[in-house]
Amino acid sequence: MSEATGGPAILVLEDGRVFHGRSFGAVGETFGEAVFNTGMTGYQETLTDPSYHRQIVVMTAPHIGNTGVNDDDPESGRIWVAGYVVREPARIPSNWRAERTLDEELRRQGVVGIALTGTRALTRHLRDRGAMRAAVSSVETDPKALLARVLEQPAMAGSDLAAEVSTDAPYEILPPEGVATRFHVAAVDLGIKAMTPQRLAERGCRVTVLPSSATAEDILALDPDGVFFSNGPGDPATADGPVAAMRGVLDAGTPLFGICFGNQILGRSLGLGTYKLRFGHRGVNQPVRDTRTTKVAITSQNHGFAVDAPLDEPFDTPYGRAEVSHIGLNDQVVEGLRLLDRPVFSVQFHPEAAAGPHDAAALFDEFCDLMSAQPAPAAKQ
Numbered sequence: 001m002s003e004a005t006g007g008p009a010i011l012v013l014e015d016g017r018v019f020h021g022r023s024f025g026a027v028g029e030t031f032g033e034a035v036f037n038t039g040m041t042g043y044q045e046t047l048t049d050p051s052y053h054r055q056i057v058v059m060t061a062p063h064i065g066n067t068g069v070n071d072d073d074p075e076s077g078r079i080w081v082a083g084y085v086v087r088e089p090a091r092i093p094s095n096w097r098a099e100r101t102l103d104e105e106l107r108r109q110g111v112v113g114i115a116l117t118g119t120r121a122l123t124r125h126l127r128d129r130g131a132m133r134a135a136v137s138s139v140e141t142d143p144k145a146l147l148a149r150v151l152e153q154p155a156m157a158g159s160d161l162a163a164e165v166s167t168d169a170p171y172e173i174l175p176p177e178g179v180a181t182r183f184h185v186a187a188v189d190l191g192i193k194a195m196t197p198q199r200l201a202e203r204g205c206r207v208t209v210l211p212s213s214a215t216a217e218d219i220l221a222l223d224p225d226g227v228f229f230s231n232g233p234g235d236p237a238t239a240d241g242p243v244a245a246m247r248g249v250l251d252a253g254t255p256l257f258g259i260c261f262g263n264q265i266l267g268r269s270l271g272l273g274t275y276k277l278r279f280g281h282r283g284v285n286q287p288v289r290d291t292r293t294t295k296v297a298i299t300s301q302n303h304g305f306a307v308d309a310p311l312d313e314p315f316d317t318p319y320g321r322a323e324v325s326h327i328g329l330n331d332q333v334v335e336g337l338r339l340l341d342r343p344v345f346s347v348q349f350h351p352e353a354a355a356g357p358h359d360a361a362a363l364f365d366e367f368c369d370l371m372s373a374q375p376a377p378a379a380k381q
């Protein structure tokens, strides 16, 4: 038994592999799906991204916490990762915005972490065998006892988690001062990152954020100029409610944009399947190719599932012809979808990303362009 942070800790994977390290953050025990993130920066955004709910995140960058923690960068009101694995936590963070250390923040929010020298071996293991259930504990010393508890945990495949992270009640984000309101967007929160409505508001959108349980009727009752479906945790195969809501929006012909989980929901709404990737895409340097322009963008990503769609040519859907708009260059995974005859598109990566490159930010302009191309409200009837 170890009481103090800094004492011994273990990480146990569901296939029985054990890693020994030192306790980091809160002392305790936690379970989740072990996944790795290759971002050299953006650890605050990662920790607070609701899509990481129920995941133990392994950072491949060797030093984490160098710039401390501030109150401006979080993507939501709390840390969502189930556990945090780093090679070496910064002992002396240095940044003018830092308000506390990462270790303090993890402890403040009760998030169990582990610092271990074997993050590279752990990452290679997850890359070869796939993301899998795991535990981190700084209170259990017997790996076998911990493994038995890991095997009792639910797998990520089949998990329906959006409702656990979504807002309880609708709220609004308004354009910043000096920016005129041009559009009203209804955004379905399946685990939305704060930066997304922000990016829309910067472009003159008044954004009404709705809970994940929002139906097509709830959404359309707002008479929005456009509808947005957010990122979020869990298996898209379980998201029947959001799929039904999106189908209602597609039937109504309202411009629609989806990010990440939203892209998977669009895939399902079009009748496509989704599947689990072996180890997923998580980081801020993922290359994708725009299939129309052949331009390559470096994107920020966080997904463990993907849409199964024909890559090479347009295909028929109940909503007309569609095509894969972006392809991941590391493994030829679908990274975006577009309807050819309707104002509807989505991407699997994160154009809002902060931290992350800004290559994909123009997609928010594209959504605004689709909304401006629609008939004015009077002509809508």
Ligand SMILES: NC(=O)CC[C@H](N)C(=O)O
Residues within 6 Å of the ligand: 051, 230, 231, 232, 233, 234, 235, 236, 259, 260, 261, 262, 302, 303, 304, 305, 306
């Ligand atoms: N960031 C996301 O929206 C992730 C979507 C989904 N939970 C996945 O892992 O693929």
